[in-house]
Amino acid sequence: LNGTAVTSPEANDLEYLTPVTIGNVTFHLDFDTGSADLWVYSDELPTDEQTGHAVYATTDSKLLPGSSWEILYGDGSSAGGDVFADTVVVGGLTATMQAVEAAATLSAEFERDAHSDGLLGLAFSTLNMVKPQKQSTFFDNVKSQLDLPVIATSLKHGAPGTYDFGFIDENKYTGPLTYVDVDSSRGYWTFTADAYAFGDDQISTSLTGIADTGTTLILLPSDTVSRYYANVSGAQDSPLHGGYVFPCDSKLTPFTLVVAGNHSVTVPGELINYAPVGSVSNLCFGGIQAASGLVDINIFGDVFLKSQYVVFDAGSQGGPRLGFANQ
């Protein structure tokens, strides 16, 4: 059995939300290949923090005695609580004894997020934060039902896309899929590009980072980022806006990763114009920004992934790997 779930972008493609049924309640979760916990807003939160969200009814649920979770994300947000076992359905696929992490506390960033009802982690289960015993991701729990141990993402700019589980949909991409090996030793979908380019300016330095559907932008080392915006007239690193901004009518340079020897994976400049900073100024916020102090890895987030159909292959032909094709 395979499955497909439709995922829809919030405003400015800030995050993509996908319907998930837990018990008999449907939650809209942020699928995150950069983490490995499935957590939901719950009735253990202060009432005002539950408002506007689907809420997990812990009093009707099967507690995992003695288990708890606490997670800190790269953007500084955090959440924590206790753990239940429940039936979770995504795109027609069912995991009957899925660890569902009920949020009892949320950081301010999540309190301000009026739309997502929680996260569904799709990184490797070694990254799960439940104690005393790590729990398996939804993907690991349904993997044995799938034709192939793969998740394939089609995220789009300003339009619904899909998560395919167990199969690769040839109708969703053009040209060949180019595969690159993944180092899963730190629990992320980590890969290395042999080189990269800003337009025609090829830089023969390798770049290692993670494919992360749960991060909005592309986050790179600050000297690399300043080199990118040196090509964009009127661009400046703005403390006021928290990163590089530029005139909205700027023609942005494409960003290319060179993988698997000589295959180019290119993000068109248009996708690197992330969004206007406000309604009055003509400044726009860049889709490539510097990774913050908390994050010591490069992150190829949604701005990067939107240009590609991406196959997160957990081992259909040996080790884990990522496949990229234009969409």
Ligand SMILES: NCc1ccc(-c2ccco2)nc1
């Ligand atoms: N990369 C994981 C992740 C996803 C979402 C969020 C978040 C914070 C506030 C709203 O959403 N933080 C981290």
